[in-house]
Amino acid sequence: MEKALNAQIRVEAESSQVYLSMACWAEIKGLEGIAQFMYKHSDEERMHMLKLVKFVNERGGHAIISELSAPDTDFGTFQKMFEQLYDHEIFVSKAINELVHVTLTEKDYATHNFLQWYVAEQIEEEALARTILDKINLIGNDKGGLYLFDRDVQMITVDSAAADPGA
Ligand code: OFO
Secondary structure, eight states: OHHHHHHHHHHHHHHHHHHHHHHHHHHHTTOHHHHHHHHHHHHHHHHHHHHHHHHHHHTTOOOOOOOOOOOOSOOSSHHHHHHHHHHHHHHHHHHHHHHHHHHHHTTOHHHHHHHHHHHHHHHHHHHHHHHHHHHHHHHTTOHHHHHHHHHHHTTOOOHHHHHOTTO
8 A cells, every 4th residue: 555655646746747847838938827827736736745745654654755757848739738737637537546446455444535535636637627628629729819818727726625624
């Protein structure tokens, strides 16, 4: 179980790096709102990582801070970047589901209970990513639409994390 949780710590840390890299790309392209959204998302992933770190250490394990894979630095277009974000969240959801599966085979119900927060979080993050992709499809190639999207997207966040008292 500890090994699987440590693997998830790495997944969350890498997620934070991926969104940080997306923030940088957006920022240098002048997409200020998208950059702010990605910076916030990156912070959230770090929070997800820390929550796991603390859980592992408090349960008598040892949270391992490992090396991370380097994220992409060029995302092509903002549309492609958000598609990549969505795909990444699907990947993370699968990793969380696998982790939950391990808790059941190991009969580790404390960790099972702890992970329910992540299960709920992934449902929200996937829904958020889908909503954003829908908006992007509506915009198409309309420059005015992109201007409004960039202005508004920074207001969008996943609020379950903020509402979590243990966060
Ligand atoms: Fe950690 O929630 Fe997104 O990936």
